[in-house]
Amino acid sequence: xxxxxxxxxxxxxxxxxxxxxxxxxxxxxxxxxxxxxxxxxxxxxxxxxxxxxxxxxxxxxxxxxxxxxxxxxxxxxxxxxxxxxxxxxxxxxxxxxxxxxxxxxxxxxxxxxxxxxxxxxxxxxxxxxxxxxxxxxxxxxxxxxxxxxxxxxxxxxxxxxxxxxxxxxxxxxx
Numbered sequence: 001x002x003x004x005x006x007x008x009x010x011x012x013x014x015x016x017x018x019x020x021x022x023x024x025x026x027x028x029x030x031x032x033x034x035x036x037x038x039x040x041x042x043x044x045x046x047x048x049x050x051x052x053x054x055x056x057x058x059x060x061x062x063x064x065x066x067x068x069x070x071x072x073x074x075x076x077x078x079x080x081x082x083x084x085x086x087x088x089x090x091x092x093x094x095x096x097x098x099x100x101x102x103x104x105x106x107x108x109x110x111x112x113x114x115x116x117x118x119x120x121x122x123x124x125x126x127x128x129x130x131x132x133x134x135x136x137x138x139x140x141x142x143x144x145x146x147x148x149x150x151x152x153x154x155x156x157x158x159x160x161x162x163x164x165x166x167x168x169x170x171x172x173x174x
Contacts, residue, residue, distance in 0.1 A: 023079040023092060024050045026162070031172035040081070042170045051080040063124055070119050077117075086168040088127040091117055097137040107132065107146050111153035131166075132157040 024035045027050075032043045038055060040048040051059055053076045060067055067074065079092040091114070095107065114130035121128050132150065134157050150157050156166075164171045 022052060023081060023162075024052070032170070033172065040169075042172075046084065047169060048084060048167075049082045051077065051082070053077065056080050060120060065120060065123050067120055070123075071116050075113055075116050081167065082126065083168040086127075087125070088129055088168065089117065089121055090167055091128065091130045092133060092162075093131070094133045095138070096135045107138075107143075108149065110150055110155035114153075114155055130155040131163070133162065134159050136160065 024038075024040075027033045027040055028035045034041050035050065038050050038059075039046055040050055049059070054074075056077055057067055057074065059082075077091045078094050080089055081092065082089045093110075110130050110132065114128060117128045117130070132155070136159060138147070138157075139159065147157060
């Protein structure tokens with residue numbers, strides 16, 4: 001774990017996640033979870049909705065939000081999950097890296113993107129959180145400043161780990 005950061009393998013509050021699949025598939029593979037269309041159920045109770053890429057804009061349209069009047073260009077989430085119980089949309093960006101590349105600079109965009117999502121969700125009175133799920137590549141010392149920045153702008157990151165408890169979702173027994 002990076003000093004002052006988040007992360008680790010605390011399987012009591014979340015689940016190990018390699019970033020090789022999407023959130024809906026991942027949740028479908030967990031005990032007591034099932035995802036039907038974009039609806040997430042835990043023990044047969046509706047707990048959340050998942051939106052990937054353009055499906056997020058279908059949700060906005062269905063709820064009377066015209067994104068074109070609010071922001072100038074679409075931003076597409078890797079995954080987004082609206083957790084009903086805490087009225088929060090979590091933008092989850094998975095960054096899995098094995099060699100140096102353009103992802104390095106993408107990590108520096110979370111503040112701007114979070115603010116754009118906040119503008120979109122404000123009409124629905126839904127809070128927004130922005131979370132990166134990173135692999136161990138980003139534990140290198142050269143990422144310390146970027147990881148510190150992510151925290152400083154009130155975004156979050158976790159290593160190889162989906163923080164279900166933080167999202168307000170139940171953690172299934174393993």
